Amino acid sequence: MKNYDILIIGGGITGLSTAYYLVRNGVKSVAIIEKSYVGSGSTGRCGTGIRQQFTTREHIVLMRESVKIWQYWEESLPLPIHFRQGGYLWLLRSEEALNEYKNHVRLQNLFGVPSRIISREEIKEIVPDLNLEGIIGASWCPTDGSAYPQDVLDSLRVFLINSGIKIFDYEEVLDFELKSGRITEVITNKDKYSVSSVLLATGSDTKRLANKLGIDIPLENYKHQIVVSEPLKIFLSPMVVDGSLYFTQTYRGRIIGGTDTNEPPQENLDTSYEFVEKFSNELIRVFPKLASVRLMRQWAGFYVVTPDKHPIIGGTPIPNLYIGTGYSGHGFMLGPIVGKLLAHYITHGMFFLEEANNLTLSRFKEGKLIIEKAVI
Ligand code: FAD
Known part of the structure; x- marks a missing residue:
């Protein structure tokens, strides 16, 4: 049995960017589990585009902030990411x-x-x-x-490994143990993990994994x-x-x-x-x-x-389970700011950008959908 404070499931831009910001926030007990190789999901297959031309306050503000991080990453990450x-x-x-x-x-x-x-x-x-x-x-x-997706992931991975973060690739999360409504263990095809918090950064597998936990996500x-x-x-x-x-x-x-x-x-x-x-x-x-x-x-x-073409980020009905997914065709560009927001949310229980409060899972139950019109 391995033991981590925060276990991130999924080695795409959401998982790696959140791990990056957890490290930057001083959290050391973090690991990433990836069922294949880092970048094997949508991130490694994406079209490189990074834009701020959206039609809702939420997307515009998040992307304005994400571009600032893209600029910073271009200068500061250990390998070139070719942000242009x-x-x-x-x-x-x-x-x-x-x-x-x-x-x-x-x-x-x-x-x-x-x-x-x-x-x-x-x-x-x-x-x-x-x-x-x-x-x-x-x-x-x-x-x-634009930036080059696999170069971005490689660079984040080098940063994380240099910071002592473990990335367990070719290992698949199969199930979860819960006690008193909280996840206590994550079970993979290779091991068991005792955890304080879990982030589902699992892209197209998120709906299926959340279903295992009794949570229905409209994806x-x-x-x-x-x-x-x-x-x-x-x-x-x-x-x-x-x-x-x-x-x-x-x-x-x-x-x-x-x-x-x-x-x-x-x-x-x-x-x-x-x-x-x-x-x-x-x-x-x-x-x-x-x-x-x-x-x-x-x-x-x-x-x-998602039904309103905006991502879902933040908490879930299980108090120590978090998610980041549902980006339509713009999750790569949002990755830096979503990682920063999620790392802060997991450690502080709140977002530092007002707009992110409108992007939680609860908006579907509350009927507070925000429709994005500029979707490619
Ligand atoms: P992913 O990158 O899919 O990562 C999820 C990871 O979780 C995967 O690696 C998967 O193997 C792993 N995983 C799943 N289940 C498990 C499990 N049980 N155990 C362990 N690991 C698991 N976005 C843009 O911003 N700009 C673009 O130009 C753009 N173009 C696109 C073009 C195409 C053709 C496609 C398909 C997408 C495009 N996107 C674009 C969207 C973007 O790729 C995604 O929104 C983004 O990469 C999602 O990142 P993610 O980390 O959430 O998911």
Whole structure:
């Protein structure tokens, strides 16, 4: 039997970022259990994007704070994470969309995010080779950007190992022992852990694990596919968004991007030719010069989605069980601030950002949903 104050289940951005902030807060008795390898879940499969262009106070404020951490991590983590503020260029094709995004920009500016609506001429200056046919403007935020997911996890892992934190990979949590309504033991396929607190940072497995504990969490897993191209000379720094299409270029020169195939929730991660075809057609429509680029790899991962497209962070009906999940397609970007918030919540019983109080599990019972409209 091993013994830890705080046991984190899940080696994605939520688990590692929370462990990072627990260490920074002086908590030493922390361990992470990961059923496969660190990054094997959605984090290692994600599209690199980091943006503040959201439509609710909660997302805007959390992402404003997360970007500050991304900047700090870029300077301070032990390995390069390739955080780059190349902006997000959100193309708009109708007057209705333009007016809607003007309102979103107003709210973003109110909370300190420097986004603005730009004209076709300015779009051309930012990405000269875009096909502007049918585009009437864009929402643009120059401080949005991207980072390289596996490099971020590797760097956090090195920080944690150097700080004496154990990461038990290839070990799966199977069950829990409870006494007087609290978790006392966590049982894996290899060992037993005596614990004071547990964080479920288990992404697409969270609903199933919480069910074992008698907690119903409104989460659904949606498959999303993504591709990367052969490496090209660097020519594109922003993330370009056009409807459900998104793409950018990684620091290694590869075009990375995806689009929605509008499939129902499911548990399989098979990839499809239909996705590649849809992505290619949409990409070539907006960026004709990429027509001859070769796509090299395709994979799929889960968006773990709540009914209001906002994450669930904080406590649960079991007093020593915490969760962080349900981010739709934006959990990588939120990872730094969510880790900081969760570490503080676990050790102090409260959030240090007012907006996070609206993101707890209890909002579903209380009917206090907050709808995010800018979902890719
Ligand atoms: P995960 O990274 O899934 O980590 C959970 C971990 O828990 C997994 O490693 C899993 O193996 C482990 N686990 C589960 N059950 C157990 C168990 N019983 N025992 C031990 N370990 C267990 N977000 C962005 O911000 N920007 C993007 O551009 C973006 N693009 C995306 C593109 C795609 C194609 C996909 C699929 C997602 C994208 N996302 C993006 C979303 C983002 O990837 C996720 O929201 C985020 O990575 C979730 O992190 P997590 O740590 O909560 O979960």
